[in-house]
Amino acid sequence: MRIGELSERTGASRRLLRYYEEQGLIESDRRPNGYREYGDAIVDRVLQVRGLLDAGLPTRVIKQILPCLETRVIHVADATPETIATLEGELDRMTERIRCLTRNRDAVAAYLDAVRRARR
Amino acid sequence: MRIGELSERTGASRRLLRYYEEQGLIESDRRPNGYREYGDAIVDRVLQVRGLLDAGLPTRVIKQILPCLETRVIHVADATPETIATLEGELDRMTERIRCLTRNRDAVAAYLDAVRRARR
DNA sequence: CTTGACCCTCACACCTGTGTGATCGTTGAA
DNA sequence: TTCAACGATCACACAGGTGTGAGGGTCAAG
Known part of the structure; x- marks a missing residue:
């Protein structure tokens, strides 16, 4: 999906979605256009980020916490x-x-x- | 106690204590000097305010929540x-x-x- | 009386999350 | 082809919580 749909699905403005990406909280692929392309999984991630922001955590901390959610043993190593x-x-x-x-x-x-x- | 001691006891800078007062979150008496004078009870109140701020609540909301803590039936009326x-x-x-x-x-x-x- | 440690008010500045708008490229439908 | 809707980047602005410092009073100890 493109940024507009993600914005509607999460309640975050396009501006904010770009900001979250700039802060390293979410990622996006790019179409040949340059348009951002998102998968479905990103919706939950955005909602989670917004929840944590609302709970007073700064982006810097959220960025450190997020990898803990992906229960991949790979991340445990580094x-x-x-x-x-x-x-x-x-x-x-x-x-x-x-x-x-x-x-x-x-x-x-x-x-x-x-x-x-x-x-x- | 004066503002310096309150600051030490709560970890909030003098600047912030004055700000909280300006926002209506805490109160103080004034000595003839003009110096602010606080009772012991204020310490917990300040810590509570700081906890809520840290949890992402804006002062405006905190101000509305605080009266709920004083279990006086009087406040229920208004x-x-x-x-x-x-x-x-x-x-x-x-x-x-x-x-x-x-x-x-x-x-x-x-x-x-x-x-x-x-x-x- | 002076000095140092407090206190006061006020103003300017910072950071972070967010809004808004300018300027421009892309795309699909009339 | 043109127009509307969407996307991109960039820059400026704002609000709220916080720091810092200027300019000036108060007061107790030396």
């Missing part, structure tokens, strides 16, 4: 000690984010429940 | 329908963030496990 250390750090930060979000979400939910009960 | 609708929307977005983060964190964890096992 893991330098620094990469591993970085990933461990990010793992902790993600866990902390989850904890923070969960705590606050539960509080909001409890609040809304209280409001609803008070309404009656 | 909840306009729009506020409630907004909170419900944010609740969903937070849940979605949590889901995304959890999925990716687990993937990273699995990857690191695989690497560690491969190392031996």
Whole structure:
């Protein structure tokens, strides 16, 4: 598919899709035109990138995390000690984010429940 | 305590603490000097604000969420329908963030496990 | 009284993700 | 052939969170 369709399917503007590619988060083939060509699998990847961006991770970190998703043993080989250390750090930060979000979400939910009960 | 101590205790620069106040996320009393004066409770509040910012929430949203944390029945009263609708929307977005983060964190964890096992 | 460590306000600047528009090439249908 | 719709690159602009520094008060210790 071309960039327009991918944009519609993911909700990301064409501009952003090009930006993600520039940041090394997604890839594309090129037609003889120069037009970008995407496979179906890219849709999930884009959605994942957008989810992580929305969750506060910078592109630099997302770029490091993405290879972990492809469960290929190949990638396990080229893991330098620094990469591993970085990933461990990010793992902790993600866990902390989850904890923070969960705590606050539960509080909001409890609040809304209280409001609803008070309404009656 | 004054702003310097609060800064040390929270890891937020003085600049940021003033910014958070300007955005209505925290409050402070003023000494006759004009110096800001904080109570102990503010430390947790600042940490919470920073956690939510780090998790991708903008100050505008954080400002709406914060009152939910103070479990005072008083606040339940002044909840306009729009506020409630907004909170419900944010609740969903937070849940979605949590889901995304959890999925990716687990993937990273699995990857690191695989690497560690491969190392031996 | 002076000095150093705080505090204040204000303004400018940066980075990152994103929008917008200019200018131009490609393609398919009328 | 022409026109509309799409694609490409590039550049400028913006907003939000953050850093930095200027210019100036406050206050306690020497």
